Amino acid sequence: MEATLLFLLLLPFLHAVELDTVSNTQFLTDGDTLVSPARVFELGFFRPGSSDNRYLGIWYKKIPDTVVWVANRNHPITGASQVMLKVDNPGILVLSNNITTFWSSNTTKPSLNATAKVDDTGNLILMDHTDKFIWRSFDYPTDTLLPGMKLGRSNMTGIEWHLTSWNNNQDPSSGEYTWGADTLGYPENKLKQGPRVIFRGGPWSNQRFSGVSTFDSNLTFTYVVVLNVSEVSFSYVLDDSSILSRTTLNSSGHLENWVWVENGTKWQLALSLPRDICDSYNICSGYASCSLDMIQQSCACLDDQRFMPRNQKSWERADWSGGCVRRTQLVCENGSEGFVKYSNVKLPDTENTWYNMSMSLKDCESKCLRNCSCMAYANPDTSLEGRGCLLWFNDLFDIRGYSVGNGGQDIFVRMASSELVGESNLQKKGGAKIKIIIPVTILGVLLIGVFSTWLYARRKRSHRDRGKSLQVSKNNQDDFELPLFSFSTIATATASFSDKNILGEGGFGPVYKGVLEEEMEIAVKRLSKTSSQGVDEFKNEVICISKLQHRNLVKLLGCCIEGDERLLVYEYLPNKGLDSFIFDKTIGMILDWTKRFEIIKGIAKGLLYLHHDSRLRIIHRDLKVSNILLDEDMNPKISDFGIARSFGGNETEANTHRVVGTYGYMAPEYALDGIFSTKSDVFSFGVLVLEIVSGMKNRGFIHPEHDHNLIGHAWSLYNEGRSMELIDGSLAESCNPTEVLRSIQVGLLCVQQNAGDRPNMSSVIMMLGGESALPPPKQPAFFMEKEFLVADFSSSTYPGGSVGDVTVTEVDAR
Numbered sequence: 001m002e003a004t005l006l007f008l009l010l011l012p013f014l015h016a017v018e019l020d021t022v023s024n025t026q027f028l029t030d031g032d033t034l035v036s037p038a039r040v041f042e043l044g045f046f047r048p049g050s051s052d053n054r055y056l057g058i059w060y061k062k063i064p065d066t067v068v069w070v071a072n073r074n075h076p077i078t079g080a081s082q083v084m085l086k087v088d089n090p091g092i093l094v095l096s097n098n099i100t101t102f103w104s105s106n107t108t109k110p111s112l113n114a115t116a117k118v119d120d121t122g123n124l125i126l127m128d129h130t131d132k133f134i135w136r137s138f139d140y141p142t143d144t145l146l147p148g149m150k151l152g153r154s155n156m157t158g159i160e161w162h163l164t165s166w167n168n169n170q171d172p173s174s175g176e177y178t179w180g181a182d183t184l185g186y187p188e189n190k191l192k193q194g195p196r197v198i199f200r201g202g203p204w205s206n207q208r209f210s211g212v213s214t215f216d217s218n219l220t221f222t223y224v225v226v227l228n229v230s231e232v233s234f235s236y237v238l239d240d241s242s243i244l245s246r247t248t249l250n251s252s253g254h255l256e257n258w259v260w261v262e263n264g265t266k267w268q269l270a271l272s273l274p275r276d277i278c279d280s281y282n283i284c285s286g287y288a289s290c291s292l293d294m295i296q297q298s299c300a301c302l303d304d305q306r307f308m309p310r311n312q313k314s315w316e317r318a319d320w321s322g323g324c325v326r327r328t329q330l331v332c333e334n335g336s337e338g339f340v341k342y343s344n345v346k347l348p349d350t351e352n353t354w355y356n357m358s359m360s361l362k363d364c365e366s367k368c369l370r371n372c373s374c375m376a377y378a379n380p381d382t383s384l385e386g387r388g389c390l391l392w393f394n395d396l397f398d399i400r401g402y403s404v405g406n407g408g409q410d411i412f413v414r415m416a417s418s419e420l421v422g423e424s425n426l427q428k429k430g431g432a433k434i435k436i437i438i439p440v441t442i443l444g445v446l447l448i449g450v451f452s453t454w455l456y457a458r459r460k461r462s463h464r465d466r467g468k469s470l471q472v473s474k475n476n477q478d479d480f481e482l483p484l485f486s487f488s489t490i491a492t493a494t495a496s497f498s499d500k501n502i503l504g505e506g507g508f509g510p511v512y513k514g515v516l517e518e519e520m521e522i523a524v525k526r527l528s529k530t531s532s533q534g535v536d537e538f539k540n541e542v543i544c545i546s547k548l549q550h551r552n553l554v555k556l557l558g559c560c561i562e563g564d565e566r567l568l569v570y571e572y573l574p575n576k577g578l579d580s581f582i583f584d585k586t587i588g589m590i591l592d593w594t595k596r597f598e599i600i601k602g603i604a605k606g607l608l609y610l611h612h613d614s615r616l617r618i619i620h621r622d623l624k625v626s627n628i629l630l631d632e633d634m635n636p637k638i639s640d641f642g643i644a645r646s647f648g649g650n651e652t653e654a655n656t657h658r659v660v661g662t663y664g665y666m667a668p669e670y671a672l673d674g675i676f677s678t679k680s681d682v683f684s685f686g687v688l689v690l691e692i693v694s695g696m697k698n699r700g701f702i703h704p705e706h707d708h709n710l711i712g713h714a715w716s717l718y719n720e721g722r723s724m725e726l727i728d729g730s731l732a733e734s735c736n737p738t739e740v741l742r743s744i745q746v747g748l749l750c751v752q753q754n755a756g757d758r759p760n761m762s763s764v765i766m767m768l769g770g771e772s773a774l775p776p777p778k779q780p781a782f783f784m785e786k787e788f789l790v791a792d793f794s795s796s797t798y799p800g801g802s803v804g805d806v807t808v809t810e811v812d813a814r
């Protein structure tokens with residue numbers, strides 16, 4: 001009796017068989033499985049989790065929990081009804097219970113006596129009697145991409161290959177996420193939630209997606225990209241095919257790449273996408289790049305010199321939806337424009353692009369240049385020996401910056417000619433920030449377009465992954481060396497530091513004019529012998545400073561270290577400091593309003609570079625008119641930057657015991673408490689602006705009617721609506737009242753008492769160049785000369801020492 005019962009219970013299992021084919025005579029019924037030749041994959045019926053629904057699917061033979069494909073995902077077999085999979089003539093795979101068809105293959109070719117098999121890659125293949133395939137499951141992926149499976153589109157069959165997530169772990173029906181190729185422009189994979197893109201893999205390349213930088217595993221892949229008229233597809237195969245690997249789009253919209261660890265008998269996660277906030281589609285909007293190594297914000301304009309936030313206010317609130325815009329609009333005058341290269345970026349969305357993979361980069365550039373709506377070009381695939389051209393025809397968005405060696409590619413972005421000229425001389429020296437590509441003559445190059453498929457192993461790490469992401473894309477000279485001058489050379493050049501050659505006296509020592517043997521004029525700063533820095537430290541500092549290159553900064557040419565002598569050698573600028581112009585009523589006339597406004601904007605740009613764009617984040621701490629030098633064309637150049645940081649002694653970043661600066665320019669929190677920040681520089685900038693506009697010095701300002709200093713005077717005129725009266729008499733004719741009023745108001749905003757109220761330099765630049773209404777300034781600091789003096793001397797142990805105009809004060813530690 002017992003034996004019979006046992007027999008009955010086991011009956012279905014005894015009945016179950018492992019088949020190797022299904023045909024019109026051999027059916028697969030519940031409990032049966034179809035096993036691949038090397039027993040890697042198995043097809044059969046399963047119930048996901050605790051669900052009562054049954055599905056026909058493929059799983060790993062030795063890992064039955066891992067289902068990689070489901071046939072009837074949207075038509076589950078409910079209840080206990082007996083179903084079978086068989087091949088119906090003329091060559092269709094059918095899953096049915098004789099009443100309902102739960103699923104059938106989409107067969108294009110009718111064929112008698114077809115058979116179905118599962119192969120060792122996990123592909124269910126229906127073949128005709130001559131073993132030609134009629135249908136295969138790889139053409140209809142569910143949520144899993146196996147090695148050898150394609151994403152993309154076939155132009156021959158019209159089939160589009162993409163993944164669709166499960167609804168949830170218990171329900172394989174189509175979920176809301178998809179991962180597949182966008183082939184409108186140059187193909188790239190997009191992760192979508194319904195119609196909304198949430199992540200972009202980046203343009204296809206043979207090496208890796210530029211949007212997918214690192215795989216945390218030792219696996220080596222071969223990526224296969226097909227781009228021809230009959231097919232656009234991407235797939236990958238493992239170099240070691242015995243390793244089990246799969247990429248699954250999970251039900252919460254993450255792509256997970258898993259590798260089976262034989263030893264641990266478990267799946268190990270090798271990669272999960274999207275990884276972080278910067279992978280969120282288009283988080284920074286146009287012309288802005290997302291990177292995680294920024295200190296406060298994750299979005300930044302491609303570069304602050306050429307781009308600015310469309311809406312500064314929102315940008316500061318971390319609302320990046322407006323993106324960035326060019327500071328100089330494109331006019332597209334007959335090829336006068338050029339390109340600026342940005343490196344280590346995830347190339348922007350390619351939806352509106354054009355490509356030709358047999359074109360050279362040079363031809364690519366000239367093709368882009370000729371079409372005014374072409375905004376950028378790039379070589380999407382650097383393995384093609386310099387061939388490959390991708391052009392963008394809309395604003396560039398969804399850009400991400402990578403750090404060195406972590407992926408990303410070069411892109412060349414169209415710029416107005418004025419954005420190219422000023423910087424091109426930087427190229428001559430090492431350390432230039434951005435490489436400029438000047439348009440080249442358009443050369444016709446005859447090429448035979450041989451391009452279809454290419455293979456490449458990922459393990460080859462590209463040597464172009466050098467230089468920091470957006471910030472520094474160094475040209476040719478990678479190992480930057482700063483020239484070292486011998487002391488005797490400098491002594492000869494300056495006639496043994498003759499007093500006659502003294503150009504001025506700065507915060508850390510006198511500056512001499514010198515002439516080198518080859519007639520080259522230089523300016524030499526001889527640092528006072530107080531620094532306790534070692535030679536190596538000093539060298540490192542100098543090399544750092546010498547890398548700060550900007551058209552509005554004086555260029556450091558080299559240095560000299562001998563004994564306890566420390567000398568810095570700068571380019572010589574024939575014109576003296578700005579102070580010798582604006583405070584002299586006669587010479588001052590050379591600088592008409594237009595020139596002065598240019599100077600104000602130039603100083604602002606130089607300062608912005610020091611504060612935000614350079615890698616060092618320099619706070620100048622002694623910004624004043626005499627530290628602004630003018631070149632032959634009266635372009636302003638900030639001098640003495642970086643000195644305070646590097647040679648100011650042992651002080652912490654934000655609070656110093658030793659105040660270095662100049663009264664009249666120092667922000668209250670700095671003069672009184674020794675607290676310095678970019679906002680204390682902004683204060684000095686504000687003073688500078690008021691001095692340039694008025695031609696008067698803040699300190700020593702005398703007015704017959706009141707005791708105010710220049711700031712106080714400007715403030716009372718502003719409050720009475722009489723700001724125009726502040727202007728230097730010699731400017732009356734040349735001036736543009738709107739610009740003057742704007743400058744004064746910006747100046748007053750910069751000298752507000754509370755550092756937090758002062759704008760940062762990028763806002764200053766926006767405000768100077770913009771037309772929108774400016775916020776009203778609050779009461780400035782130090783507008784009473786007397787008040788200032790009282791505050792100044794009571795809280796500090798003055799005097800610490802004074803060189804000319806510069807004051808060095810010891811302040812009590814907080």
Ligand SMILES: *[C@@H]1O[C@H](CO)[C@@H](O)[C@H](O)[C@H]1NC(C)=O
Pocket residue numbers: 082083084096097098
């Ligand atoms: C369907 O019909 C065939 C032939 O008529 C029969 O052999 C098979 O058992 C039926 N299947 C089910 C599930 O009823």
Ligand SMILES: *[C@@H]1O[C@H](CO)[C@@H](O)[C@H](O)[C@H]1NC(C)=O
Pocket residue numbers: 104105106140
């Ligand atoms: C089969 O093809 C038809 C039309 O070609 C399509 O509507 C249907 O969704 C396809 N079915 C499957 C399972 O792909």
Ligand SMILES: *[C@@H]1O[C@H](CO)[C@@H](O)[C@H](O)[C@H]1NC(C)=O
Pocket residue numbers: 112113129
């Ligand atoms: C299909 O199989 C039947 C029976 O085995 C055979 O008679 C027939 O010739 C086959 N047809 C083709 C086209 O192979």
Ligand SMILES: *[C@@H]1O[C@H](CO)[C@@H](O)[C@H](O)[C@H]1NC(C)=O
Pocket residue numbers: 216217218
């Ligand atoms: C990669 O290989 C190294 C050495 O061959 C090994 O120590 C490390 O565990 C491997 N990492 C993974 C993820 O397999």
Ligand SMILES: *[C@@H]1O[C@H](CO)[C@@H](O)[C@H](O)[C@H]1NC(C)=O
Pocket residue numbers: 226227228229230231452453
């Ligand atoms: C496109 O590429 C595929 C894969 O290499 C190849 O099979 C096919 O013949 C190619 N088609 C054309 C038109 O070149």
Ligand SMILES: *[C@@H]1O[C@H](CO)[C@@H](O)[C@H](O)[C@H]1NC(C)=O
Pocket residue numbers: 155228229230
């Ligand atoms: C698809 O193929 C047709 C004919 O072969 C061709 O005209 C068309 O350009 C192709 N489409 C794409 C996107 O390659």
Ligand SMILES: *[C@@H]1O[C@H](CO)[C@@H](O)[C@H](O)[C@H]1NC(C)=O
Pocket residue numbers: 169250251252253254255256272
């Ligand atoms: C999907 O993948 C992400 C990232 O690996 C993971 O955090 C999440 O739990 C997964 N969701 C499900 C439902 O497995």
Ligand SMILES: *[C@@H]1O[C@H](CO)[C@@H](O)[C@H](O)[C@H]1NC(C)=O
Pocket residue numbers: 262263
């Ligand atoms: C797992 O790997 C370690 C070291 O590679 C080896 O000592 C151990 O025997 C392995 N275990 C199994 C179950 O293979």
Ligand SMILES: *[C@@H]1O[C@H](CO)[C@@H](O)[C@H](O)[C@H]1NC(C)=O
Pocket residue numbers: 334
């Ligand atoms: C514009 O381009 C045309 C054709 O290349 C040339 O003949 C013409 O001189 C150019 N004009 C200017 C202003 O450069």
Ligand SMILES: *[C@@H]1O[C@H](CO)[C@@H](O)[C@H](O)[C@H]1NC(C)=O
Pocket residue numbers: 356357358359360363445446447448449
């Ligand atoms: C692609 O570029 C090559 C080389 O410049 C050229 O011969 C070919 O005609 C171009 N193809 C298309 C479709 O523009």
Ligand SMILES: *[C@@H]1O[C@H](CO)[C@@H](O)[C@H](O)[C@H]1NC(C)=O
Pocket residue numbers: 354370371372373374393
């Ligand atoms: C520029 O390129 C766009 C997009 O390919 C095209 O529509 C337009 O006709 C081109 N303009 C010129 C002048 O070639």
